[in-house]
Amino acid sequence: MSPWGRRVQLSFPDVGSIEGPLLEVIDLHTSFRTARGLVRAVDGVSLTLGRGRTLGVVGESGSGKTVLSRSIMGLLPGSNVERSGTVRFSGHDLTAMSLPELREVWGMQVALVFQDPMTALNPVVRVGRQITESLRLRAGLDRAAANETAVALLKSVGIPAPEQRLKNYPHELSGGMRQRVMIAIALACGPKLLLADEPTTGLDVTVQAQILDLLAAQQRERHMGMILVTHDLGVVANRTDDIVVMYAGRVVEQAPTVELFAHTRMPYTEALLRSIPRLTEASHTRLRAIPGRPPDLATETKGCRFAPRCPYVQDHCRQEEPPLRTAGQGHSFRCWYPVGSAEGDAALAYNVSARLPAALAFTGTRVRDAGGAASVPNGTRVP
């Protein structure tokens, strides 16, 4: 028996023999009790992930996506958190598990890649030990075997001279290398599900691409399920099978990636897509940001959460929150006046003529001031 306490035994079937989805999240709610009231960070999220597939979770800061990944794992601090809903992983109900049982799952079955490697790695512990400790304590390897495996892991994530790296401290490595180390740590015990929380934020664009390629390669090799959490639609564009778009703690659109980009329905998603700058545009083109700010998650709102910033908004939206509706092909969305539909176009036109600021910003129309004409970047004439 290890000096660190006894471990609980749980059985997890082999990846290949799983029937049904690898991960099922059913109506997950996660709220924090704060001095200002109950903050609903995750407000009724459901999703499914099959083995070997990649899911992208996209949203702004404050949309609840980071809390979602921690809540799925059950990794939240105990005292002021309320959680309800079900999370089923590989046949086990994670939400019903006790802490010792959850510890069996963490690392070995489900792993989390953190956002900021500088704070997520212990600055006073050598990199080698941070990799080998899970190998020795969880996978039961002895020191020699663990070191060998660590070297192999570092090599597989593309770190040169891995034997030396084992002895380094985190601050002695570059940002990109630190992130690779984090990935190596996450992959060390061969998890079946990888949750990557903003794995590329803060890295150079070229390094970003390398890291994402690395994740994709590892996923294929190990046949893992992967959830990529990010605010950047460009990151998930070519690398995910399905995408979930979150806003203010709720899922507002969910679809296979190709379908999402081809037939966007939710105005928020459309605005996100439009905000990505493209190489094909002329330089000095004005960026199309979404005006306004994400809502305060502590206050209860009536109606659709996106209403204050939506170019398509109508009175109905402000009164009643739209439910999640399906549009075939696994595509669901939450909108009364979806993009590309007749109602949607009419709503937008109405808003533009009514001089709604969000609509005007959306169509690129500048409000005409007292004397002059407005210039319009995308060529739409001002009526």
Added chain:
Amino acid sequence: MAELPSQASLESESFASLSGHGLRVQGLAAGLPASGILSKKKGLGVTFWVCTAWVALMILLAVLASVLPLKAPNFQDYSSVNVGPTARHILGTDDLGRDLLSRVIFGSRVSLVIGFVPIVLGLIVGGSLGLLAGYRAGPVDTVLNAVSFVLIAFPALLAVMVIEAFWKPVVLWKLTLMFAFVSAPLLFRVIRASTLSFASREFVVAARATGAKTSRILLRELLPNIVPAAVSFALIGVALLIVLEGSLAFLGLSIGLPTSSLGNIINDGVNSNNLQLNPYIALWPSLYIFLLLTALNLMADRLRSYFDLREVKL
């Protein structure tokens, strides 16, 4: 370091504040909730005000001692020797028949003066030097810093004893001066450290850029920010000095009789005969000191955590 139980804590806090590790400790010491609830800042809290009231009451009693209906502290009533608490002698009497209640209250005069006055003096001298040194780093600062370190390295008790040995007889004002001499370097260091941490902040640079004179910057910009830490530290200093006086009394080196400080009374009370015959002699002044020290420590701690949290949020 049990002689001066708080000294190690304040010294280590001041020392730690001067090394890189300390800034974190100083900023996040005590009181930072690790749970998810952000506690509301409700002011300093009931405990703080109760302690302040207690200390104020003690000071008041000491100041008004001669006017209060107390028996003379040195009057030896041989008819009631070593009597326990009764209606006539609320706290009992000692082995010479002296009323303990009045002895404690009159004794507290000395202890309180020994505690507060040197700190005030030390704040004036050490504090202003600390402000200057912290603000105007340079050769003067380095010299003052080294000197203060040397003075601190010298054990306070030792310095006082040596001075005493050659400066007899020991009288209240001399002791006060000695204590001030001993506490000034410590206060200098704390205020210097505090000044240093504020002097590089932008509001100071901004003030300088608008052409403000040094004195104005010191008084209007830096001083208000330093006051909380300084007061907190000063309170601990008072506690320290009271204990120091007690230790001196234990060695028989405190104020000469017949003036009695609390330390003297305790010293009388713990020599073995008295401790077994009449533990009250030692008990009441010990209790008094215990309550006073607890109150001072609680106040200092509360002040520090109250203002430090603000700093962390900045």
Added chain:
Amino acid sequence: MLRFVANRLLQLVVICFLISIFAFLLVHLLPGDPAKTILGPNDTPANHAILLKQLGLNKGLVSQYATWIINIFHGNLGASFLTKESVTTSLGVAVPIDLELVIVSQVLALIVAIPMALLAALRPNRAFDRIATTSTFGMLSLPTFVAGPLLVLLFAVTLKWVPATGFVRLSQGFGANLKSVILPSVALAIGSVTVYYRLLRADLIATLQEDFVTMARSKGLSTRYILVRHVMRPSSFSLLAGAGITIGTLFTGAFVVEILFQLPGIGYQLVSAIYANDYLVVQGMALVAAVAFVVVNFAIDFLLTVLDPRVRRG
């Protein structure tokens, strides 16, 4: 790295030099005439002059100081007038005692403080934390000159478990030695427990909020492992700093304990020397005590810099 070490050593030497000057001045600049005290009733002008010459006190201050320093470098710290015992010999007796007191008391304090801090930091502001913090506050307010006699009364006089006074050397038996040292060590440890507990708890709470702790949890590592292998190390820096100061001051800070329990450590011998106006002994021992404090501090500071890979050197 080498430059850093050299720099530090230079600072150390300068400070020690300054301390020696201070120790010297403290003894020599005060009113009081050692020759008069030594001669006592035999004080005639003739004898006085002879003694002054003998003691070297008729020379100028600077040359007296120079003589003293040169003697030190030859290993001669001076000798006592009365016992004729050299200071070095007295130190040889005193240092092992103090060493043992320091080691035993700090080990005791750490054994109590570390688990308490760990438990309190895991669940801050809950039941255990509040109780622990309050009781350590109480310890802080209990001066040694009160706690010591109480301990003696309870354990030595009433229960008769250990002797009340006297030091038994290690060479004369481990058990007897331990018994003579345990009570004074407990008295000394009481104050240190509070310091260590508060410092460690604050640092632990800060560290436990870091991301790498969540990351370690996400690997499925047990709480015990995370605490010991991930959290203790970054949190122990202020503990080390505090220990440094406590140990440094403990050598002389144990006065009261040494006198109460009749242990001839440095403090005890210093006090005796001061009573006897044995100025050379006072000078020499004061110098040793202060230098020990400074050296320990520098060593700890150096250790901190070396141990913390985050801190830049040089």
